Amino acid sequence: xxxxxxxxxxxxxATTSLAGCFGCHMSFLDIDERILDxxxxxxxxxxxxxxIKHCSPDCDxxxxxxxxxxxxxxxxxxxxxxxxxxxxxxxxxxxxxGLPAQRNSLDIRDILAAVxxxxxxxxxxxxxPEIPLLLNEVHPLHEVVKIDYFLPGCPPxxxxxxxxxxxxxxxxxxxxxxxLIHYD
Amino acid sequence: MRIANxxxxxxxxxxxxxxxxxxxxxxxxxxxxxxREIQEELDWLSPQTLTAIAEGLKLPRAKVEGVAGFYHFFHxxxxxxxxxxxxxxxxxxxxxNADLMARMCKKLWLRPGEVSEDQLVSVDTTSCTGMCDxxxxxxxxxxxxxxxxxxxxxxxxxxIRHKVPLDEWPAEYFVVEDxxxxxxxxxxxxxxxxxxxxxxxxxxxxxEAIKASGLRGRGGAGFSTGQKWEFCRNAVGTGAHGAHYVxxxxxxxxxxxxxxxxxxxxxxxxxxxxxxxxxxxxGAKKGLVYLRGEYRYLLDKLNAVLEKRRADKLLGKSILGQxxxxxxxxxxxxxxxxxxxxxxxxxxSLEGHRGVPRKRPPFPVTSGYLGQPTAVNNVETLASxxxxxxxxxxxxKSIGTAKSSGTKVLSISGDCARPxxxxxxxxxxxxxxxxxxxxxxxxxCQIAGASGLCIAPGEFGRRIAFEDIPTGGSFMIFDxxxxxxxxxxxxxxxxxxxSCGFCTPCRVGTTLLKNVMDKIxxxxxxxxxxxxxxxxxxxxxxxxxxxxGQTAGNCVADTLQKFRPSYELRLTxxxxxxxxxxxxxxxxxxxxxxxxxxxxxxxIAHRKSKSGVGAKxxxxx
Numbered sequence: 001x002x003x004x005x006x007x008x009x010x011x012x013x014a015t016t017s018l019a020g021c022f023g024c025h026m027s028f029l030d031i032d033e034r035i036l037d038x039x040x041x042x043x044x045x046x047x048x049x050x051x052i053k054h055c056s057p058d059c060d061x062x063x064x065x066x067x068x069x070x071x072x073x074x075x076x077x078x079x080x081x082x083x084x085x086x087x088x089x090x091x092x093x094x095x096x097x098g099l100p101a102q103r104n105s106l107d108i109r110d111i112l113a114a115v116x117x118x119x120x121x122x123x124x125x126x127x128x129p130e131i132p133l134l135l136n137e138v139h140p141l142h143e144v145v146k147i148d149y150f151l152p153g154c155p156p157x158x159x160x161x162x163x164x165x166x167x168x169x170x171x172x173x174x175x176x177x178x179x180l181i182h183y184d
Numbered sequence: 185m186r187i188a189n190x191x192x193x194x195x196x197x198x199x200x201x202x203x204x205x206x207x208x209x210x211x212x213x214x215x216x217x218x219x220r221e222i223q224e225e226l227d228w229l230s231p232q233t234l235t236a237i238a239e240g241l242k243l244p245r246a247k248v249e250g251v252a253g254f255y256h257f258f259h260x261x262x263x264x265x266x267x268x269x270x271x272x273x274x275x276x277x278x279x280x281n282a283d284l285m286a287r288m289c290k291k292l293w294l295r296p297g298e299v300s301e302d303q304l305v306s307v308d309t310t311s312c313t314g315m316c317d318x319x320x321x322x323x324x325x326x327x328x329x330x331x332x333x334x335x336x337x338x339x340x341x342x343x344i345r346h347k348v349p350l351d352e353w354p355a356e357y358f359v360v361e362d363x364x365x366x367x368x369x370x371x372x373x374x375x376x377x378x379x380x381x382x383x384x385x386x387x388x389x390x391x392e393a394i395k396a397s398g399l400r401g402r403g404g405a406g407f408s409t410g411q412k413w414e415f416c417r418n419a420v421g422t423g424a425h426g427a428h429y430v431x432x433x434x435x436x437x438x439x440x441x442x443x444x445x446x447x448x449x450x451x452x453x454x455x456x457x458x459x460x461x462x463x464x465x466x467g468a469k470k471g472l473v474y475l476r477g478e479y480r481y482l483l484d485k486l487n488a489v490l491e492k493r494r495a496d497k498l499l500g501k502s503i504l505g506q507x508x509x510x511x512x513x514x515x516x517x518x519x520x521x522x523x524x525x526x527x528x529x530x531x532x533s534l535e536g537h538r539g540v541p542r543k544r545p546p547f548p549v550t551s552g553y554l555g556q557p558t559a560v561n562n563v564e565t566l567a568s569x570x571x572x573x574x575x576x577x578x579x580x581k582s583i584g585t586a587k588s589s590g591t592k593v594l595s596i597s598g599d600c601a602r603p604x605x606x607x608x609x610x611x612x613x614x615x616x617x618x619x620x621x622x623x624x625x626x627x628x629c630q631i632a633g634a635s636g637l638c639i640a641p642g643e644f645g646r647r648i649a650f651e652d653i654p655t656g657g658s659f660m661i662f663d664x665x666x667x668x669x670x671x672x673x674x675x676x677x678x679x680x681x682x683s684c685g686f687c688t689p690c691r692v693g694t695t696l697l698k699n700v701m702d703k704i705x706x707x708x709x710x711x712x713x714x715x716x717x718x719x720x721x722x723x724x725x726x727x728x729x730x731x732x733g734q735t736a737g738n739c740v741a742d743t744l745q746k747f748r749p750s751y752e753l754r755l756t757x758x759x760x761x762x763x764x765x766x767x768x769x770x771x772x773x774x775x776x777x778x779x780x781x782x783x784x785x786x787x788i789a790h791r792k793s794k795s796g797v798g799a800k801x802x803x804x805x
Contacts, residue, residue, distance in 0.1 A: 074786065076768060108772050125776055129783055133773040142765035146712055 010040075011060040011169060014084060015047040018073040019100040019138060020066025022048075023155045024091040028063075030158025040171050055083035060166070062087045065155075067097040071123045072132035081145040086168070089141045090161070092154040101138040140147055149174065152181060194232070200225045201233060205240040212241045213554070215251055215536030219258055220477075220517055228262045242561045254538040254684075256310060256520030257326060257477045264299045264306040266344045271321040273312035273439045274630075274674040275597045275660055277548055281320035284337050285309070291341045305344050311678055312439035313478045316597030316660070317363050321594045325350055326480050329357045358481070363604030366620060367589045369583055370451075370564070371607045373571055377453040378498050380573040381460055391417065391465045392567060396473040396577035398589035402564035403433060403525075404632055404656035406588075409565055415549040417466040419557035430462045430471040430511075431548075432566055433530055437476055437522035437631030439678060440658035442594040444563040446605050448475075448482055451567055452489045456513055458566030460503065461573045462559050463511040472553065474530050477520045486515050506638040522682035526730055527560040529684065540686045541730040564593055564657070584610035588649040596621050598661035608648065615644040617659065625664040628747065633677035634657035636736035637670070638742035668747035669754065672739040675700045679736035690733025693724040698735060699763070703755050708761040714744065714751060 017025055025048060031038065045059050046052045053061050055062070062084030068074055081087055092098040103111060112125045112134075151164050151174075160180040167174035204221045208214040218237060223229055230253050238245040252258045259267075270276070289296055289307050299306040315321035318330040327350060328338070336357065343353055363369055384390050395410030421427050432455065436444040447455055459471045474481065492515055493499040503509040516534055518524050524533045528542035531553050552558025561569075568590055572580045581589045586611035594617065597603045601622025608617070618626055630638050631648075632655035639646065639653075646652050662671060678696045679694045700717045703709050721737030728734045744751060766786040774784050 016698070071770060071783075071786070109776055112776055127777040129779075129781070133770050133777065133779070135769040135786055136772045137769065139764070139769075144766070145759035145762070 001160045010043045012045045012056060012058060013061045013063065013103035014045040014055045014059045014080060015063040016076055016080065018064060018066035018076060020091065020093045021067035023089045027155035027158055031162045032158065034162055055079055057083050059084040060086065063090050064088065064094055064141060065090050067093045067100055068135065068141060068144050070132040071098050075142060077141060077145055084146045086152055087145065088149045089147045090151045091156060092152065094141050095138050095150050095152055097138045104137045108136055118183050197226060197233060198236065200215060201236045201240065213536045214242050215241065215244045215248065216519060216533055217516060218365065219252055220519060223258060227265060229258060229260045234260065240576065251536065252537055254521065258519050262299060262303055264304055266305040267325055268305065269310040269323045271315060271319060271647065273311035273316055274671050275316040275440060276319040276321060277674060279320045284320055284332050287334060288337045288341060291338065310520065311437065311681055314436060314442040314445050315360065316442060316595065317442050318361055326477060328356060328360060328361055328481055362450050364446060364450065365602055365604040366606040366608065368607040368609060370568060370591050370593065373454065375454065375574050377457065377493065377496060378789045380457045380570040381498060381504055382462065382793040383574050384464060387465050390461065390573060393577040397572045397580040399565065399568055399572060400588065401562055402568065402656065403562040404654055406650040406654050407571065409561065410653050410797065412549055413462060413465050413559055416557045416559045419550040421556045427470065427556050428466045428468040429556055430459050430466065430468045430554060431558055431560040432459055432471065432473040432563055433525065433527060433531055433560055434563050435474050435476045435518050435525040438635065438656055438658050439527045439593060440597055440630065440660040441656055442595045442634050443605055443657045446477055446562050447567055447580055452486055454567045454570050455563055456489065456493060458570035458748055459513055460511055461569050462561065464509065464564060466559050469510050471511060472534060473513060473515045474534060475515050475517050477518045480517055482803060483515060483517065523684045523732055529556065530560065540684050585649045585651060587651050592648055593657055594659045596659045599623060599626065599663035609649050610649045613645055613647050614639065618644065618661065623661045626661055627664045627666065628662045628668055630660040631655050634678050635738055638739060638746060640746040667750055668743045669750040671745040671785060673705055675739040676701045679732065679737065683732060687729035687733065689727035690729065690736065691724055693720050693733060694736050696720045697740060701728035703763045704751060707754065708763055709755045710758050710760045711755065712760045
């Protein structure tokens with residue numbers, strides 16, 4: 001009856017920012033001292049917080065900020081999908097493409113020609129295997145891999161992220177509700 | 185006479201605008217009619233025109249622009265002297281409209297949606313124009329052309345190139361047939377104008393007769409007409425201009441429906457007589473017909489019928505010499521918005537607003553046109569009411585089934601030998617209808633339009649009646665050669681075009697559903713996407729503001745249930761596939777950088793992880 005719950009294994013969480021501004025990650029830090037509670041429940045794998053470069057094959061949660069604008073983004077996203085049980089699109093850019101997707105109404109070739117035009121010296125578009133190629137258009141994450149959960153907001157507030165993660169970690173389908181996702 | 189260059193002569197524009205505004209007494213509730221009439225003169229609604237209208241009506245400019253921007257048939261940018269719109273219902277598709285439109289565009293050196301450089305012509309698609317039994321159909325400057333063929337397309341291109349005025353085009357292009365194939369009590373009536381009115385014995389008695397007849401709304405919802413009229417009759421008009429109104433809903437936009445067109449073309453007197461019966465019962469002095477913009481060509485004919493009825497004392501002051509029985513009818517035109525078939529959106533449109541459905545209650549019977557008690561009825565309902573007035577409730581009640589008295593006019597199109605108008609007593613089976621119109625190898629019927637019901641052969645024993653399959657009249661037939669996934673996809677696109685945009689579940693949901701259907705169509709769909717479609721449909725159904733959104737997913741839900749393999753055959757085996765071709769998404773950068781090394785491609789890694797459709801047999805993944 002009073003048997004203690006089995007000690008829970010810490011869940012592995014990986015995070016990354018693709019075509020985003022790191023604003024969602026900053027907002028993540030707005031959970032403030034609750035991060036101490038969080039590290040009791042999770043351990044961070046690949047993430048800007050740990051600077052680990054690649055996902056372990058047994059990650060539980062992958063949290064991704066930003067949309068997909070270049071080839072590297074696709075590879076990173078595929079790596080997350082391959083290694084994480086649950087993938088979360090965090091913030092407007094991840095869900096809709098957001099601000100970077102404003103370029104979608106223009107042809108990428110025209111944009112580059114305009115950006116890298118030097119008066120009198122023609123157009124020199126940087127070209128090096130080290131530089132990831134841009135996609136023709138910016139895409140939301142769910143157009144490239146299957147996404148399990150969407151956490152909207154620009155950025156989602158620290159409280160929203162906290163509620164979302166604690167729900168998820170406890171096995172509840174996250175519901176943000178009034179004050180965290182809608183305000184009217 | 186059209187003015188070729190509306191911007192060229194400000195004075196002419198001003199005169200046209202002023203004349204139209206004066207004709208409508210600068211009444212802001214007539215904004216729809218004002219915009220249409222001005223556009224008919226000036227080709228398009230320029231920013232200056234909109235400003236002048238706003239000033240003339242003392243409306244905020246944003247309001248005028250908002251209304252002009254809402255309706256498909258108003259344009260606030262030039263669309264060319266000849267605006268060609270191909271009807272893009274699934275029945276037009278089945279008759280080959282896509283090839284014909286491509287042929288036309290090629291000959292005119294045009295891309296769909298664009299205006300030619302000389303501002304002469306634009307070619308685009310529009311929602312079902314109600315010519316499904318004589319398609320492929322199109323509108324040129326909002327006049328219908330039917331039975332298009334490659335030869336006809338070539339001739340039309342020549343006429344446009346030579347700038348021949350529309351009035352001088354061969355008249356046979358504009359012929360719209362009634363195609364009445366089966367008549368019953370309504371279409372076979374032998375009534376002369378006025379017969380129904382002369383048979384009436386007092387408003388209360390007439391109301392009792394309508395109630396006793398069991399007449400129910402023919403738009404599809406099937407509300408008791410007697411009850412509606414009784415609520416309306418008992419409601420009190422408010423304010424200084426308190427009055428009752430009769431509105432005839434002739435905005436049949438449901439894809440595959442065209443019976444109201446035929447009723448108005450072949451039995452206009454009976455429809456107007458039905459409106460007069462309604463007016464007599466509820467005590468209305470004024471009636472309005474809301475005629476869909478696609479039926480603009482009927483306007484002059486209808487006005488002539490109205491004029492004749494006035495001359496015959498069947499409309500106007502003291503109808504049939506009865507003091508106090510005053511009633512007149514005016515025809516208003518819509519401007520290409522399916523949503524205006526919803527009665528409260530229709531009322532908004534009649535009052536000169538965007539066609540956004542109202543909250544209900546209050547219902548139109550207490551607060552309808554201009555906030556006054558209003559009976560809004562379908563064309564066929566009103567014609568049937570006239571029939572009941574003339575022939576009696578008991579006779580009418582004896583036709584049809586227990587809960588669906590009378591007859592139903594069906595608009596039949598698609599795969600059958602004899603498409604057209606068929607009138608049956610309620611209770612007819614689907615298989616009987618199919619046999620009569622010469623349909624063979626039928627695999628599905630879409631009944632009640634894009635928002636209706638898709639039934640498979642196992643259900644062809646079901647009956648057209650409120651007890652079983654209710655319908656506004658659309659009846660589209662698909663034989664074994666048709667791809668039911670494409671049928672559903674066509675409808676989903678239709679709802680994206682026609683969502684009024686007011687509520688988020690519908691505005692966004694219809695587009696999300698379209699994206700899923702397009703993804704599956706493009707060969708990127710997986711099982712996940714089917715689940716996704718079902719989630720979107722649930723939200724549409726439960727969260728949308730009006731019936732449009734609530735029913736927009738029906739076609740997908742029905743076909744997923746009954747024609748699931750048409751989806752599954754398109755799916756990749758993987759549970760999830762990207763929505764686009766990853767490798768192609770790098771094409772422009774490969775071009776710009778000249779790179780073609782493996783790092784500039786996805787397909788190697790991509791192919792490796794892929795199995796099933798697309799991979800050849802024997803491929804090891």
